[in-house]
Amino acid sequence: MAITSANQLELLQTAEAVAREKMIDPALVVEAMEESLSRAAKSRYGSEMDIRVKIDRKTGRATFTRVRTVVEDEELENYQAEMTVETAKQYLADPKVGDQFIEEVPPVEMGRIAAQSAKQVILQKVREAERDRQYEEFKDRAGTIINGVVKREEYGNVIVDIGRGEGILRRNEKIGREAYRPNDRIRCYIKDVRRETRGPQIFLSRTAPEFMAELFKMEVPEIYDGIIEIKAVARDPGSRAKIGVVSYDGSIDPVGACVGMRGSRVQAVVNELQGEKIDIIPWNEDMPTFLVNALQPAEVSKVVLDEDAERIEVVVPDEQLSLAIGRRGQNVRLASQLTGLDIDIMTEEEESKRRQAEFEERTKLFMDTLDLDEFFAQLLVSEGFTNLEEVAYVEIDELTVIDGVDDETAEELQARARDVLEAQAAAALENARSMGAEDSLIEFEGLTPQMVEALAKDGIKTLEDFATCADWELAGGWTSVDGQRVKDDGLLEPFDVGLEEAQTMVMTARVLLGWVDPTELEDDAEDGSDDEDDETGADDDAPKAEEA
The missing domain is CATH 2.40.50.140 (Nucleic acid-binding proteins)
Known part of the structure; x- marks a missing residue:
C-alpha cells in the first residue's frame, strides 16, 4: 500500500491508541513507525541508500528523503549514501566534508511482506519502550x-x-x-x-529482614519521622525475629513506641507476618551490652569480646543454657545475626573448668622452666603472669608486690627466666639453620629465632621467600565460606604478630631487596595520614578482649 492522504491521519490515531494502551509516550510509537517505513523504503530503493522518513506530528504526512553525506575522496565507500566534495558541487554551493545533501523521494508502495515487516518493527519498538518504562518506574522503588x-x-x-x-x-x-x-x-x-x-x-x-523494618516504619510514626531508628533486624521467617531499635529523643522509649498501646503496633506487624514472634531490643553502641539484651530472656553472667576475630564468648548460669541457646539454636542464631558476631555460649561450670585448666597449665610452665615449687608458681599465675617473657622483662616492682618476694628473689626469678629464654632461642636458631634458614632471614630485624624456626618449617628460608608472603599468611585472619566464618592460622600468629605488624615486616623486606621504592611508601603514608585522623577505631595498644 502507499502512504496516501486518506490514511495519513490514521497513522497518528494508531500511534496514540497504542501509546494509550501501553502507557508509553506517543512520540516513541511515531518514531517506531518512521523506522519501519524507512526499512520498507530501503528494501524498495536499495539497502545501501540512506533513506529517512519523517512523519508530521500534526498532519500525519510521511516525508521520504534520501540523504547523501560529503566525505574525503579516499574515504568514499558507499556511492549511494556518500559523495566527494567535487561531486557535491553539482548540488551544493560551497560543499564541505560533513555536509549533507537531502532530496525528497516518492513514497513507496508497501507490499504484504514489507507491511508485515513494518508491523514487526513497530511491535518490537513498542515492547522495548514498554520495558524501559517499567524499569524506570520500578528501579527507584x-x-x-x-x-x-x-x-x-x-x-x-x-x-x-x-x-x-x-x-x-x-x-x-x-x-x-x-x-x-x-x-x-x-x-x-x-x-x-x-x-x-x-x-x-x-x-x-516476604522473608527479607528489610520487609519487617519497612512494616514497622509504616506502623510506628516515630520511625518514619526519624526519632527512632531500626539499627538491626534478624529473622527466622514465620517463626521468630529480633529487632534492635534506638531513640534519638530521651523522652521516648524506643521499645514502648514500637510495641504501641496494648501491643497494637507490633501486633499489626505480627499479623502481616503470619504470627511471627518479635523481640524488640534496645540498641546499645557497646556490643557486649547489646548482646546481653539480644539474648533475652536468658540471663548472662559474663561476656568476653574478641574484636579482632569478631567473636564473643558468653557465660550463662547452668540452668539458663537451654534458654540462651533456644529451640534448635534459634535464640543464639538470631542474636548472632543481630550483632554480626560469632557467639560461643558456655555455662559457668564449663568456664570455671577452662580457667582452672589454664591456671594449671601456666603453673606447670613456671614449675618446669623456673624450678619453682607449686605454691610459688601459683602465686605468679594469680598475679597475672602468663609466660616467661613477662617474668623476664617486667619491672622489678611488679614482682616484689607478691608476698614473700624481695628484690633479691625477683632478680633471681628474672635471671632464671632469661636463661631459659636464651636457651630456647639458641635451640630454635640451631634447628632453623639445620632446616636451611639463611642468614638473610635470621638477621632480619623483628624476627625472633622461634619465628625463624616456624617459618623454616613451612619452607620459608630466605628473605626473598619472606618478602613474597601475604600479611594474612603470617598473622592469620578470618574468611567466609558458605556463610560461615573460618579461621586461617598464621605462621607467626602464635607469637602475637598482628596484621599491621606483618604488613610492615613484609614491606620492609621488599624495600631491603629493592623490590619497592621507599619513597613510594612515604607518599602513600602521607596520603593516608589525613584519613587516619578522621577514622575512629580501637587503639592498637588496646587489649584484644574486654569484659562486661
Whole structure:
C-alpha cells in the first residue's frame, strides 16, 4: 500500500491508541513507525541508500528523503549514501566534508511482506519502550513495600500483578506456611529490579529482614519521622525475629513506641507476618551490652569480646543454657545475626573448668622452666603472669608486690627466666639453620629465632621467600565460606604478630631487596595520614578482649 492522504491521519490515531494502551509516550510509537517505513523504503530503493522518513506530528504526512553525506575522496565507500566534495558541487554551493545533501523521494508502495515487516518493527519498538518504562518506574522503588494481586503460581513461585508490571515472589522468599490463590491481595518488599533481555524483572520478598523494618516504619510514626531508628533486624521467617531499635529523643522509649498501646503496633506487624514472634531490643553502641539484651530472656553472667576475630564468648548460669541457646539454636542464631558476631555460649561450670585448666597449665610452665615449687608458681599465675617473657622483662616492682618476694628473689626469678629464654632461642636458631634458614632471614630485624624456626618449617628460608608472603599468611585472619566464618592460622600468629605488624615486616623486606621504592611508601603514608585522623577505631595498644 502507499502512504496516501486518506490514511495519513490514521497513522497518528494508531500511534496514540497504542501509546494509550501501553502507557508509553506517543512520540516513541511515531518514531517506531518512521523506522519501519524507512526499512520498507530501503528494501524498495536499495539497502545501501540512506533513506529517512519523517512523519508530521500534526498532519500525519510521511516525508521520504534520501540523504547523501560529503566525505574525503579516499574515504568514499558507499556511492549511494556518500559523495566527494567535487561531486557535491553539482548540488551544493560551497560543499564541505560533513555536509549533507537531502532530496525528497516518492513514497513507496508497501507490499504484504514489507507491511508485515513494518508491523514487526513497530511491535518490537513498542515492547522495548514498554520495558524501559517499567524499569524506570520500578528501579527507584527497590527497598519499598508494594501491594499487589496474585495472578498465578508457577512451580512454587508466585506471579504478582503490581499495577504497571509483574513481580515474582520466589519459593525461598515466601514465609514457609503461606499459600496463595489467584486474586488474593498480597503485600511484598521489592528486593531487586533488574534490566534483563526478556524485560525488567521485579523480585519480591516476604522473608527479607528489610520487609519487617519497612512494616514497622509504616506502623510506628516515630520511625518514619526519624526519632527512632531500626539499627538491626534478624529473622527466622514465620517463626521468630529480633529487632534492635534506638531513640534519638530521651523522652521516648524506643521499645514502648514500637510495641504501641496494648501491643497494637507490633501486633499489626505480627499479623502481616503470619504470627511471627518479635523481640524488640534496645540498641546499645557497646556490643557486649547489646548482646546481653539480644539474648533475652536468658540471663548472662559474663561476656568476653574478641574484636579482632569478631567473636564473643558468653557465660550463662547452668540452668539458663537451654534458654540462651533456644529451640534448635534459634535464640543464639538470631542474636548472632543481630550483632554480626560469632557467639560461643558456655555455662559457668564449663568456664570455671577452662580457667582452672589454664591456671594449671601456666603453673606447670613456671614449675618446669623456673624450678619453682607449686605454691610459688601459683602465686605468679594469680598475679597475672602468663609466660616467661613477662617474668623476664617486667619491672622489678611488679614482682616484689607478691608476698614473700624481695628484690633479691625477683632478680633471681628474672635471671632464671632469661636463661631459659636464651636457651630456647639458641635451640630454635640451631634447628632453623639445620632446616636451611639463611642468614638473610635470621638477621632480619623483628624476627625472633622461634619465628625463624616456624617459618623454616613451612619452607620459608630466605628473605626473598619472606618478602613474597601475604600479611594474612603470617598473622592469620578470618574468611567466609558458605556463610560461615573460618579461621586461617598464621605462621607467626602464635607469637602475637598482628596484621599491621606483618604488613610492615613484609614491606620492609621488599624495600631491603629493592623490590619497592621507599619513597613510594612515604607518599602513600602521607596520603593516608589525613584519613587516619578522621577514622575512629580501637587503639592498637588496646587489649584484644574486654569484659562486661
